[in-house]
Every structure is written in C-alpha cells, then in structure tokens.
Amino acid sequence: xxxxxxxxxxxxxxxxxxxxxxxxxxxxxxxxxxxxxxxxxxxxxxxxxxxxxxxxxxxxxxxxxxxxxxxxxxxxxxxxxxxxxxxxxxxxxxxxxxxxxxxxxxxxxxxxxxxxxxxxxxxxxxxxxxxxxxxxxxxxxxxxxxxxxxxxxxxxxxxxxxxxxxxxxxxxxxxxxxxxxxxxxxxxxxxxxxxxxxxxxxxxxxxxxxxxxxxxxxxxxxxxxxxxxxxxxxxxxxxxxxxxxxxxxxxxxxxxxxxxxxxxxxxxxxxxxxxxxxxxxx
Numbered sequence: 001x002x003x004x005x006x007x008x009x010x011x012x013x014x015x016x017x018x019x020x021x022x023x024x025x026x027x028x029x030x031x032x033x034x035x036x037x038x039x040x041x042x043x044x045x046x047x048x049x050x051x052x053x054x055x056x057x058x059x060x061x062x063x064x065x066x067x068x069x070x071x072x073x074x075x076x077x078x079x080x081x082x083x084x085x086x087x088x089x090x091x092x093x094x095x096x097x098x099x100x101x102x103x104x105x106x107x108x109x110x111x112x113x114x115x116x117x118x119x120x121x122x123x124x125x126x127x128x129x130x131x132x133x134x135x136x137x138x139x140x141x142x143x144x145x146x147x148x149x150x151x152x153x154x155x156x157x158x159x160x161x162x163x164x165x166x167x168x169x170x171x172x173x174x175x176x177x178x179x180x181x182x183x184x185x186x187x188x189x190x191x192x193x194x195x196x197x198x199x200x201x202x203x204x205x206x207x208x209x210x211x212x213x214x215x216x217x218x219x220x221x222x223x224x225x226x227x228x229x230x231x232x233x234x235x236x237x238x239x240x241x242x243x244x245x246x247x248x249x250x251x252x253x254x255x256x257x258x259x260x261x262x263x264x265x266x267x268x269x270x271x272x273x274x275x276x277x278x279x280x281x282x
Contacts, residue, residue: 016277057131072157088113
C-alpha cells in the first residue's frame with residue numbers, strides 16, 4: 001500500500017514580510033537591510049518620488065533576494081510628473097502637501113482629479129522601472145491609498161504596467177485594538193474602505209491577507225509571534241517598520257529586533273510557513 005507523508009496534506013501558509021520606505025532615511029534603510037539579512041523580512045518598497053535613485057539602486061543591489069515594489073505617494077516632496085499635468089495634487093509651492101490631512105481635505109472637497117492621480121502614479125512607476133527596479137507590487141500611503149479614487153488610479157496604473165501585486169489594506173481586528181482605541185478605529189476605517197475598494201476592482205485584487213498595519217513601529221516579538229500563530233492556509237503579508245538608528249533607540253528598533261528574533265524564526269519553521277516575495281504569489 002502506498003504511504004503518503006502527512007506533510008503532503010498540510011495546507012500551505014505563504015507569507016510575505018514587507019517594510020515600506022526603503023531609502024526614506026538612513027535608519028530605515030539600515031533596518032530593512034538588517035531585518036532581511038538576519039531576520040524574516042522578504043520585501044520592501046521605495047517611495048515613488050524618493051530623490052536619490054542611484055544610491056537606492058546601489059543599496060538594493062547588495063540584497064538581490066529582497067523583493068521590491070513602489071509606494072505611490074501624495075505627500076512630501078516634489079511630484080514626478082510635470083507640475084502643470086497634476087495641479088490638483090499640489091500645494092501652493094508646487095510640491096505635494098506635507099500632511100495626510102491635506103490630501104483628505106482635497107478629497108472631501110472633491111478637488112482631487114482621477115486623471116492627475118493616474119498621470120502622477122504612472123510617472124512614479126515609470127521612473128523606477130527606467131532605473132532598473134524590479135517592481136513586483138504597488139502600494140500606497142495607508143490613509144490616502146484607502147480613498148476609492150486613489151485605489152482606482154492605483155489599479156489602472158498597475159494594469160498598464162502589468163504589475164499583478166497590488167496591496168489593498170484590510171486587517172482583522174484583535175484585542176490589541178481595544179488598548180489603543182484611536183489607532184484601532186483608524187485601522188478599522190481603512191479596512192472598511194479596503195473592502196469597498198476590492199468590491200469595485202477588476203481582475204487586480206489584493207492577494208494576501210494583511211497584518212501589522214495597526215502595529216507599525218510597535219511590532220515587538222510577542223505581537224509578531226501572535227500574528228504568526230494566527231495565520232491560516234493561504235497567502236498573507238505582515239507589514240513592519242524596522243529601523244536601525246545609530247544615534248539612539250527609535251520605535252522601529254523594536255520591529256527590527258522582533259524580525260530577527262530566534263523564536264520568530266523557530267515559529268516560522270515549526271508552522272511550515274513559506275517565506276515569499278510578492279512575485280512568488282502570482
């Protein structure tokens with residue numbers, strides 16, 4: 001009688017562990033590199049309008065197994081598209097507004113234009129592809145990215161560039177939300193908008209279940225182990241914010257330490273979790 005190993009019937013748990021903002025600061029870049037080399041981090045994203053492309057590409061070249069994507073941005077810094085093509089996205093000085101609240105206000109006033117969003121997002125993606133970046137997924141700043149007009153523009157640009165990885169946030173509530181009600185409510189609101197956006201999307205829908213947005217910068221080892229223990233069969237993504245600040249402790253140090261903890265690695269092995277990049281999911 002043919003004996004089939006029990007492991008053959010074990011449902012697969014596939015996990016992408018992503019830190020956004022590569023190149024946003026020296027501390028974030030060092031934290032991401034350390035969490036990838038010494039921990040379970042498998043992917044990152046660069047800001048669409050990050051200024052020093054050559055330096056970022058050189059740093060990423062040292063970690064060829066790290067998955068990469070683009071974070072589409074609407075706050076901070078200059079647009080990539082010509083300013084006369086994206087006027088509804090800009091402040092009086094011709095740059096993106098500094099605060100998320102400014103984007104929300106523009107959306108509430110119905111002054112954000114879908115064509116401007118698509119032109120700018122297309123320019124941000126093209127800029128990095130032209131630099132040689134392997135764009136496996138697109139994401140956006142959490143709160144602006146949850147707005148339906150922004151989500152629709154993101155999907156259109158992803159389809160144009162043939163990018164199948166598209167993050168739409170939607171996190172399952174936990175008891176931790178009750179300990180920080182404002183953050184819990186904000187995460188819940190983003191999740192509701194994410195649900196709405198997914199229902200109105202075409203073939204490009206959010207793949208993995210997201211975890212960790214609520215915990216960004218607060219992801220300690222215990223919380224990470226809790227999330228790993230809750231993962232069910234299918235595809236998942238854990239979001240984190242690892243830093244390595246040479247001037248002293250920072251909130252992101254906690255994330256980096258958790259990602260590199262021996263018990264976290266043991267939990268991944270024990271649960272037979274398959275660590276992946278976004279490109280491995282599609």
